Amino acid sequence: MIRIENLKKSYKNIQALKGVGFRVPAGELFAYLGPNGAGKTTTIRILTGLTRRSGGNAWLNGFNIEKEELLAKRQFGLVMQSINLDQELTVFENLDIHGRLFNIASDERKKKIDELLEYVDLIDRKDSLVKQLSGGMKRRLMIARALVHSPEILFLDEPTVGLDADIRRRIWGLIKKIQRTGATIFLTTHYIEEAEFLADRVAFLDEGKIVIIDTPQRLMSQTGAWAIDRMDGDRMETVCFRTRQEADTFIAKQKESYTLRRVNLEDSFLLLTGKKVQC
Amino acid sequence: MLNGFTAVFLREILILKRRFKRQILSMSVSPLLYLIAFGYAMGDAARFDGHTYMEFLIPGLVAMSSMTQAFAIGTDINVARFYWHIFEEFQAAPISNAAYVAGEVLAGMTRALISVAVILIIGLFFKVTLNYYNPLFWLAVGLNSFLFASLAVGLAMLVKSHADQSLLTSFVITPMAFLGGTFFPVDRLPVWAAKIIFLLPLTHASKAIRQTAFGASPGCFSYLLLTAIGIILFLLALKCVGQARD
Numbered sequence: 001m002i003r004i005e006n007l008k009k010s011y012k013n014i015q016a017l018k019g020v021g022f023r024v025p026a027g028e029l030f031a032y033l034g035p036n037g038a039g040k041t042t043t044i045r046i047l048t049g050l051t052r053r054s055g056g057n058a059w060l061n062g063f064n065i066e067k068e069e070l071l072a073k074r075q076f077g078l079v080m081q082s083i084n085l086d087q088e089l090t091v092f093e094n095l096d097i098h099g100r101l102f103n104i105a106s107d108e109r110k111k112k113i114d115e116l117l118e119y120v121d122l123i124d125r126k127d128s129l130v131k132q133l134s135g136g137m138k139r140r141l142m143i144a145r146a147l148v149h150s151p152e153i154l155f156l157d158e159p160t161v162g163l164d165a166d167i168r169r170r171i172w173g174l175i176k177k178i179q180r181t182g183a184t185i186f187l188t189t190h191y192i193e194e195a196e197f198l199a200d201r202v203a204f205l206d207e208g209k210i211v212i213i214d215t216p217q218r219l220m221s222q223t224g225a226w227a228i229d230r231m232d233g234d235r236m237e238t239v240c241f242r243t244r245q246e247a248d249t250f251i252a253k254q255k256e257s258y259t260l261r262r263v264n265l266e267d268s269f270l271l272l273t274g275k276k277v278q279c
Numbered sequence: 280m281l282n283g284f285t286a287v288f289l290r291e292i293l294i295l296k297r298r299f300k301r302q303i304l305s306m307s308v309s310p311l312l313y314l315i316a317f318g319y320a321m322g323d324a325a326r327f328d329g330h331t332y333m334e335f336l337i338p339g340l341v342a343m344s345s346m347t348q349a350f351a352i353g354t355d356i357n358v359a360r361f362y363w364h365i366f367e368e369f370q371a372a373p374i375s376n377a378a379y380v381a382g383e384v385l386a387g388m389t390r391a392l393i394s395v396a397v398i399l400i401i402g403l404f405f406k407v408t409l410n411y412y413n414p415l416f417w418l419a420v421g422l423n424s425f426l427f428a429s430l431a432v433g434l435a436m437l438v439k440s441h442a443d444q445s446l447l448t449s450f451v452i453t454p455m456a457f458l459g460g461t462f463f464p465v466d467r468l469p470v471w472a473a474k475i476i477f478l479l480p481l482t483h484a485s486k487a488i489r490q491t492a493f494g495a496s497p498g499c500f501s502y503l504l505l506t507a508i509g510i511i512l513f514l515l516a517l518k519c520v521g522q523a524r525d
Contacts, residue, residue, distance in 0.1 A: 048371045052524050073373035084364035086290065088297050097293075100286035101372040 001026050001061055002047070002153060002186060008055035009042050009208075016042045018208040019056065024201075026152070029175070029185040031195035031216075033269060034205035040188040041081065043205075044157050047186075048078050060153055074102070076153040077146030081161060083138050087131040091122060091141055094130060095148055102149035109148070116144040120174060136167035143174060154178060156187045160194060172197060192266040196220075202265065206273045219268040227267050230258040240267055283374030287382025291355065295390065306348065306394040310340045310401055317462065318405065327464055330493060334409065337402045338489035339461035342423060344398055345391040346459075346481055349424035350452050352387030353431030357444045360435070366523070376520040380432050380513065387428025388421065395420055409492035415502075416491035422505035423484035429512035436519035460485035480508050 002024040009017040017039045024030040032040050045051035047058055049069060058065045063072040085094050092113060099109035117123040120140040125133060133141065139159060146154060156175065160168040168191070175198055179185055189195055195202050196216050204211040212219065224240035226247040231237070240263055241247040247260060295302060314336065321332035360366035369379055399411060410416065430451075438444050459481025465473050476482050483501035490497040 050367055050370050050524060070373040070375070073371060076371075078367075078371045080364065080367060082364050084367055086294070086365055087363065088294050089290070093293055097286045097290050098368070098372075100289065101283045101369070101374055103282045 001059075002030075002184065003059040004043075004047070004056070005058070006056035007043065007046060007053060007058060009039070009046060009051065010054045016208055017046075017054075017056075020205070020208070020210055021056070022203060022210060022213055024184055024186060026184050027179070027182050028200045029179050029187065029198055031199035031202045032186065032188045032205060033192070033195055033202055033265070038205040039208045040205055041157055044078075044155050044186070044188060048076060048155060049073055074149070075151060076155055077149065077151040078155045079139075079142045079146050079157065079159050081158040083135075083142065085130045085138060085141060085145070088129065090127050090129055091117070091133070092126045094141065095145055098145045099148045104149060112148055112150070116147055119147075119177075120144045136163055136170070139163060139167075139171060140174065143171070143178075147178070151183070153184045153186065156185060158188055158190060160189070160191065168194070192264055192269070196265050204269050204272055211269075211272050216265055219272075220263050220265060223268040223271050224263045226260065227263045228254075228258050228260050230254065231256055238267055238270065240271070281375070281378045281381060283369075283372060284378040284382045284385075286372075287369065287374070287379055288385050291352070291383065291386030292389065294355070295386070295393075302390075303393075303397060306344070306397045307401060310344060310398045313340060313462075314401065314405055328493070333405055333407050334493075335464075335489070336462065337398065337405075337407050337409065338492040339485050340398050341395050341420060341492075342459065342481060342485040342488045343456045343461045344394040345420050345424045346427045346484070347452060347456060348394040349387040349391040349426075349428040350431045350448070351390060352383055352428050353435040353447070354444055356383060356432065356435035357438060357441060360523075361441060370524065376517045379520055380429070380516045383432045384425060384428040384513065384516070387431060388424040391424030391428070392420070410494040411492065413491045413494070415497065416488060418502065419484055419487035419491060419497070419505070422502065422509055423481070423488070426480055426484075426505055426509035426512055429509055429516050433512060433516035433519040436516070436523040455479050455481045458482075460489075480505060 005021045007017050007020045008015070020039070020043060032043065034040050042051060046053045047060065047065060049065065060072045060075040063075060065072045089097070095113045095116065096109060099113065104112065114123065117126055120143060122137060122140055122144065125137065130138065130141065143159065159175070160171050163171065172194065175185065175187070187195070187198065199216055201213060202216050202219060203213040224242050226241045226244055228239045228247060228250060229236055230239070239250065241250065251258065251260065314333065318333040318336050325332045327335045356366070402408070434447055435444070438447065458476050459479045460476070461481070465476050465482055468476065483504050487497040487501040
């Protein structure tokens with residue numbers, strides 16, 4: 001379980017987090033969404049001990065992130081946005097060093113590494129140097145590395161950024177598979193469809209504050225059912241409707257080209273943050 | 280307290296193993312050039328305490344090389360931190376700052392010892408064999424490399440970029456390498472210059488390494504000083520690692 005209370009972070013004159021608070025119960029896949037600079041990565045960095053908080057507090061499985069730092073760090077696995085693997089080491093060596101950092105006994109470590117490499121479909125590349133792997137393989141390896149010590153919480157910071165659509169979907173499958181083992185997953189992503197597909201609950205973060213937390217379905221149903229994207233002068237505008245009939249009535253009056261589609265989480269986000277959506 | 284220390288050390292050693300041939304070549308170039316340029320050029324023209332310049336130079340190169348190679352661990356940390364972001368893996372792991380610093384310092388000392396072995400082997404080709412069996416010779420090498428590896432780890436946590444790292448080498452290591460009694464006896468300098476150079480740890484490392492290599496007794500002052508500075512720098516490195524979080 002993750003518990004955050006009034007978490008704050010300031011960098012000189014910039015307030016990156018302005019008192020964020022929420023709970024993520026065990027076993028939930030929680031998506032943390034927001035635009036660039038909203039404070040998503042800052043939150044993960046504070047929770048994982050990479051950045052100091054300016055205020056507030058947080059607990060991972062009941063362990064305070066500062067007072068019980070080493071115990072708190074045993075609770076989670078972390079997949080960062082940037083590829084932070086040792087490129088000059090092999091796949092096995094990367095996982096082995098991670099296992100040693102968590103003081104896992106040699107036999108258990110080797111067994112776990114083999115299991116995980118099977119799990120992420122990299123067993124054939126066990127002795128390859130990381131620099132020889134593709135981007136998708138490196139991402140899968142980072143996920144495997146985060147799981148070596150069998151954490152109950154997994155932080156995924158933009159785990160599919162920069163990957164092709166098919167590889168992204170393969171990683172989604174892997175994330176779902178991990179969730180089925182009972183892990184609590186904290187996911188940040190720019191891909192709204194990723195959160196729609198994966199998340200049990202979603203938090204919208206904007207300018208360092210939580211705007212709303214709810215299930216993707218409820219957030220979308222509050223926004224409407226259908227959306228029309230159309231050009232308004234030189235900028236795109238989205239209009240949402242409760243029913244298809246309302247959307248059709250609107251379309252009948254349109255002279256410009258438009259696209260009719262189902263409402264998605266992005267529409268909900270834009271509506272809730274007051275950023276160019278009409279409903 | 281030192282859980283995870285072996286992981287930090289092993290990572291550096293595995294990387295060193297991957298680059299071993301290149302590393303040995305690069306460790307050989309400078310000493311080889313100094314021995315050819317200064318050692319051969321001076322020949323028997325200069326003698327110090329009954330030793331040829333070549334015999335005088337090799338212990339100095341041992342001190343210099345153990346310093347530069349131990350300090351070079353800072354560059355590897357810097358690359359791991361700013362380029363590969365691997366430092367985050369250590370920061371997020373349940374290991375103490377002491378385990379991290381101890382792992383990196385020991386890796387720096389290992390590099391330093393390898394570079395010393397390279398110089399001693401090169402020395403054999405120049406027909407120079409000194410009293411390398413003296414444990415005090417190796418103690419001085421160990422303390423010197425411990426001190427500079429600790430300095431490197433601390434500074435690597437303070438710098439903000441690769442450029443800062445190379446500035447440190449230019450302003451700290453290079454002057455010390457030339458002035459710390461490596462190439463000439465410090466007591467031949469003017470008194471004011473000798474006093475300043477006496478403050479450099481490399482001066483004491485060179486002195487202890489040279490005297491033990493010549494079979495003389497170096498006294499305990501240099502060893503105590505190197506130990507004290509090394510411990511202070513190690514403790515500062517611990518503090519700097521804690522502050523490396525933004």
